[in-house]
Amino acid sequence: xxxxxxxxxxxxxxxxxxxxxxxxxxxxxxxxxxxxxxxxxxxxxxxxxxxxxxxxxxxxxxxxxxxxxxxxxxxxxxxxxxxxxxxxxxxxxxxxxxxxxxxxxxxxxxxxxxxxxxxxxxxxxxxxxxxxxxxxxxxxxxxxxxxxxxxxxxxxxxxxxxxxxxxxxxxxxxxxxxxxxxxxxxxxxxxxxxxxxxxxxxxxxxxxxxxxxxxxxxxxxxxxxxxxxxxxxxxxxxxxxxxxxxxxxxxxxxxxxxxxxxxx
Amino acid sequence: xxxxxxxxxxxxxxxxxxxxxxxxxxxxxxxxxxxxxxxxxxxxxxxxxxxxxxxxxxxxxxxxxxxxxxxxxxxxxxxxxxxxxxxxxxxxxxxxxxxxxxxxxxxxxxxxxxxxxxxxxxxxxxxxxxxxxxxxxxxxxxxxxxxxxxxxxxxxxxxxxxxxxxxxxxxxxxxxxxxxxxxxxxxxxxxxxxxxxxxxxxxxxxxxxxxxxxxxxxxxxxxxxxxxxxxxxxxxxxxxxxxxxxxxxxxxxx
Numbered sequence: 001x002x003x004x005x006x007x008x009x010x011x012x013x014x015x016x017x018x019x020x021x022x023x024x025x026x027x028x029x030x031x032x033x034x035x036x037x038x039x040x041x042x043x044x045x046x047x048x049x050x051x052x053x054x055x056x057x058x059x060x061x062x063x064x065x066x067x068x069x070x071x072x073x074x075x076x077x078x079x080x081x082x083x084x085x086x087x088x089x090x091x092x093x094x095x096x097x098x099x100x101x102x103x104x105x106x107x108x109x110x111x112x113x114x115x116x117x118x119x120x121x122x123x124x125x126x127x128x129x130x131x132x133x134x135x136x137x138x139x140x141x142x143x144x145x146x147x148x149x150x151x152x153x154x155x156x157x158x159x160x161x162x163x164x165x166x167x168x169x170x171x172x173x174x175x176x177x178x179x180x181x182x183x184x185x186x187x188x189x190x191x192x193x194x195x196x197x198x199x200x201x202x203x204x205x206x207x208x209x210x211x212x213x214x215x216x217x218x219x220x221x222x223x224x225x226x227x228x229x230x231x232x233x234x235x236x237x238x239x240x241x242x243x244x245x246x247x248x249x250x251x252x253x254x255x256x257x258x259x260x261x262x263x264x
Numbered sequence: 265x266x267x268x269x270x271x272x273x274x275x276x277x278x279x280x281x282x283x284x285x286x287x288x289x290x291x292x293x294x295x296x297x298x299x300x301x302x303x304x305x306x307x308x309x310x311x312x313x314x315x316x317x318x319x320x321x322x323x324x325x326x327x328x329x330x331x332x333x334x335x336x337x338x339x340x341x342x343x344x345x346x347x348x349x350x351x352x353x354x355x356x357x358x359x360x361x362x363x364x365x366x367x368x369x370x371x372x373x374x375x376x377x378x379x380x381x382x383x384x385x386x387x388x389x390x391x392x393x394x395x396x397x398x399x400x401x402x403x404x405x406x407x408x409x410x411x412x413x414x415x416x417x418x419x420x421x422x423x424x425x426x427x428x429x430x431x432x433x434x435x436x437x438x439x440x441x442x443x444x445x446x447x448x449x450x451x452x453x454x455x456x457x458x459x460x461x462x463x464x465x466x467x468x469x470x471x472x473x474x475x476x477x478x479x480x481x482x483x484x485x486x487x488x489x490x491x492x493x494x495x496x497x498x499x500x501x502x503x504x505x506x507x508x509x510x511x512x513x514x515x516x517x518x
Contacts, residue, residue: 074397088388090393
């Protein structure tokens with residue numbers, strides 16, 4: 001479905017990806033993990049054609065997204081759904097209209113059909129009763145579920161999740177996990193989940209990629225990753241501060257900087 | 265200033281001009297399909313126009329009243345206070361109406377546009393639309409631009425009308441200028457050309473100010489500080505450009 005081949009990408013001369021390879025296979029849940037700042041969100045932007053790789057290819061539905069015209073990119077996007085980290089609901093319209101938004105924009109369905117469609121999707125995320133609320137009245141977890149309903153309302157073939165678990169309470173987190181699994185199994189939607197919540201991902205992912213330093217450092221099923229003897233993988237899976245991935249942002253020597261401050 | 269710093273500033277200036285130019289081109293292209301959703305444009309005329317009515321009418325009234333007082337004082341020295349109607353009408357329709365409306369518009373509607381779009385960017389709403397294959401240029405930017413463009417001349421007209429009422433209130437009711445003379449002098453002095461000048465000015469202000477407000481919101485950094493800065497820039501750029509363009513347009517109409 002999505003095939004990222006040897007992608008290089010840099011922002012202002014700072015390399016984000018140096019030879020990234022990720023394959024998303026149809027009908028599976030693919031997890032992309034990695035520490036913050038490794039370009040996980042950038043990867044989603046490359047897949048949706050918001051950004052283009054400096055070199056290498058991003059194939060979506062078998063076509064190189066960089067070779068498509070603007071209207072072709074928009075046509076491809078209709079086959080995808082994306083769940084944003086904070087939901088990204090439109091704040092000036094209510095929950096019902098938010099979910100109805102893509103339908104109204106892309107189809108000429110009669111109001112009665114739109115109503116049924118939207119209520120079905122809201123029911124699927126357990127928020128049919130919240131249809132009349134405004135986005136500002138929702139909790140973080142609810143907003144994300146509404147955004148999920150909106151993402152699936154056009155029946156996409158691929159769903160992209162950007163940090164779906166960040167900042168959720170345990171109950172909301174469990175609900176979102178179950179929903180991702182459900183979307184995948186019941187509707188057969190291919191899913192790409194970008195996150196740093198390793199434990200949660202391990203329970204649902206069919207295939208995982210661990211990003212670090214601009215490329216994939218490990219891939220396989222979550223069980224395979226857990227058994228890996230690579231130090232980077234081990235550090236990330238266990239959440240240790242010590243290891244190849246540095247906790248400290250690069251800085252001059254601590255002692256000499258503190259001592260130097262007195263002299264200056 | 266070193267050569268390099270100066271070159272950097274020139275380059276940055278050129279880059280910004282280019283970005284704004286590209287934005288304008290995309291915006292104008294998006295305006296055509298935006299007419300397919302008249303509901304959105306009407307909503308924005310309501311937001312930029314109807315919601316500015318009270319401030320516009322109040323300002324118009326007081327501007328007219330001041331014109332009535334000052335004009336009367338000045339004209340009385342030359343014994344020609346009956347020309348008050350003509351003087352007030354010409355200054356309101358050609359200058360004060362379009363310019364003051366534009367300045368008020370920048371503060372009331374321009375800032376609202378910039379901060380709204382800036383916050384939509386900061387909360388990923390624009391990105392979300394683009395990913396849902398809805399062009400935010402077409403859905404967000406173009407209706408707001410058109411709404412401002414259409415609302416401005418209407419607001420300027422209302423400003424001038426209320427202003428004339430204010431001038432009349434002071435000149436005729438308070439200072440005792442003859443009512444018939446006041447209105448007939450106005451009718452005689454005012455030509456179609458003066459009205460056209462006012463309309464052209466407020467159309468130009470409407471286009472430029474809406475473009476600035478929408479562009480600043482669109483280009484703002486997606487942070488609280490970025491949106492605040494963009495809003496400030498909208499007011500500053502709008503005010504300065506309004507006065508500058510007013511001079512250019514006045515000269516052009518001579």
